Amino acid sequence: MTQATLRNFVNGKQCEPRDGRYSDVIDPSTAESYASAPVSSAADVDDALRAARDAFETWRDTTPAERSRALLKFADAIEARSAELTEAECRNTGKPLAIASTDEVPPSVDHLRFFAGAARVLEGRSAGEYLRDHTSMIRREPIGVCAQVTPWNYPLMMGLWKFAPAIAAGNTVVLKPSDTTPVSTVLLAEIAAEFFPPGVFNVVCGDRDTGRAMVANPIPAMVSITGSVRAGMEVARTAADDLKRVHLELGGKAPVIVFDDADVESAAKAIANAGFYNAGQDCTAAARVIAGPRIAADLADALAEQARSTKTGGLDVTDANYGPLNNPVQLSRVSGFLDRTPAHATVAAGGHAISGPGYFFEPTIVSGLRQDDEMIQDEVFGPVITVQRFTDEDEAVRWGNDVRYGLGASVWTKDHARALRVSRRLDFGVVWINTHLPFIAEMPHGGFKHSGYGKDLSMYGFEDYTRIKHVMSYTGE
Template sequence: MPENSDLKVLKNVVGGELVEAASGATYDVVDPTTGAVYAAAPASGAEDVDRAYAAAAAAFETWGRTSPKERSEALLKIADAIDARADEIVAVEVKDTGKPIGLTASEELPPSSDHFRFFAGAARVLEGKSAGEYLPGHTSWIRREPIGVVGQVTPWNYPLMMMIWKIAPALAAGNTVVLKPSDTTPASSVLLAEICQEFLPPGVLNVVTGDRDTGRLLVTHKTPQMVSITGSVRAGMEVAGAAATDLKRVHLELGGKAPVIVFDDADLEAAAEAIATAGYFNAGQDCTAATRVLAGPRIHDDFVSALTEQARTLKTGMPDDEDVLFGPLNNPDQLARVSGMVDRLPDHANVEAGGGRADVAGGEQGYFYQPTVLSGLRQDDEQIQSEIFGPVITVQRFDDEAEALRWANGVEYGLSSSVWTRDHARALRMSRDLDFGVVWINTHIPFVSEMPHGGFKHSGYGKDLSMYGLEDYTRIKHVMSFLGEG
């Protein structure tokens, strides 16, 4: 335990109680706006993961048999509690992430409670094949059941929202959960778990904090029947490999490298403003961020200029500054990654705006990075093929629709994409041929609870949000009865 009594001390949430790690060990949680330690969180080990899974397994015996109505009512109460404690939740989320206070309150909290309300309703309308006599003298029907105990791992870019994307459908379907948040952003996950304890039986939702080793323990444990992770491709592959040894179900939402295809007939100014916002929001730390632009030959130069002007106008800064669009990168490793990507630019590429750490509060405080625009990159360059995950937008010039499509699909990711054009037929062709789980037309990055989010290829498999997301947390059982005839 750190000696500084001013530090916030977090605890695990296990079996309805707030508990320290069995060893008593903690680790430091850092404020990314300053780089200073502000909290201590449990450094959970095998005993803590065992305890959490035991609580979840015991709770499943009753929670898995509750009616959809009961589960729905619990989720609705959680949604109301999120709204009622919005200011407190925002303050905790901002301290962990450095995000702007106003944007976090307006853009993340309303969807968070809405997701709970959606899945509260979805729990009561699960569908299956109609019962009937598919074999003479026998009646068959389908049972859609919860999977059981689920292990979940969430990332640091949207710690609160990604937790909700995972736990809301899992709980709605009747599963119990053990969740590990990112080690750099555990506070809002612990707070939300505390809030949920008022409305859920003990052990239905458990949160243990810790590093990657804790995550490995969570994934490889014998108890869960399913593991779900939102994170990097590397982490997803490791989870899938570990789960395969025990034939656990796996739900993966991994990285992205979203192509943003701007055709010559697009509204250039409107597109530049919208794409800059969708590319720099949350410091570009979003697997769907609009950071890989493909621009038509006639507008390319003007579009680079328009994006450059946007980059020079938009601001990064401290959370309480109402004029900033985004805050710092999450941690020093991410700052080094983004800086390295820009520093290693090939000779044929250009930095049109930004390209270095941002001067905030009169110095290089925290992990802030300037809004950046890069041009002249080629399809096989590292900055095009790899996820930068920072406030860096690249722009490539394509010659025709076929080349735009080939370049758009020419990466290992397949999460999200967008097309900007006034040509309806072209937009439909592109939406058909783009190899991505989400295609936006003349917009980029909006989400709604009713529509699925999830990717292809190295972006993983499984869906978040929507009825498809709920179905991912269920299993299908066929029941057949002999009718005693003949």
């Protein structure tokens, strides 16, 4: 079968990499190559960044209404081609079509429309006279060229979370998708070309060296990445040499604190859904259950039962709950955690890779782990949920906070006062109460500690792509 050959998308047109280097794009559900994508060099990156810099000179002067209108037309086009985008996303990631078609493309369109509206309501403090005979005002302006890097777990959605607010604010973008999942991002750029001037939205494919070249290049004024803690730290170090702004959304290890008054069966079902969704390849996955002393054993059993009834399969398996891990390295990583399970812990369900083609792993429940165990402290990024038993509220909060991450958490209880008290004490950027995982465009998403800084979504995320200028005018005679 003839394989597709992807191209970079720069200055409104497809471009071959200068040195002709390509890499295979693998379908994770079959472990077979089905396309090839450019491995862009520093020269390719520079071409894209120069195109974005040139486009910024005119795009920055467009009105909010003009930018909003272009984004809304783009959203309509994505919605009209949702089946094509969903198929591209699922072939690239192995996700079941039935899930991605409802859970990813429609919310992505909604988020895009939110930022189209946000472009027209950016506000600042009113002008005023704070010094006699002088009038001061605040301007919010676009930052400039934004270099952006997206991960392989949600390439389509994370791409929209990145470039939509940047473009809405008047910036121009060069975006690099993960080298394992470039297909839907390239398609987005091709669709966008109908609605944005050349150079406003550019896509370069490539590996880590391509991303490093983007960050090191002097043209970008801001770098935004969703990825691993290692990658985020490297980006921050490199960007510091040029004092670039940095926006980091990194890993997570979400505590799920379940108190004794919670309904065990309903909590187990919801937690399993939020822990196994997308094969656990989610920085906010419900990965780390911390349960009350009276319900811990029952909750572990209920979660194990949920795991045994959870089905994994490829894009055409209509009743699959999740698909494969993204690549063989990730499969090996997840398997390694289970291979190193300490003797004092129990694998109550799953625990193994699934034989056959593709990078599938069983839905897994592990109980009896201690707070300093590897599987508690480090992000597994697979369909693995751990269960610990706490003795009191203080211990639950202490264990919840005792990781280097600070992205998402949840509290499960019927006691409203306790829910608010514990949510205040948890050191995480988002805390859900009696639910876990939903996102909405109007509210911010972003973490603390090693989960990074900056916000995606919401007006807070939009404002991250602007700079503040004070303008003062002498008004005396």
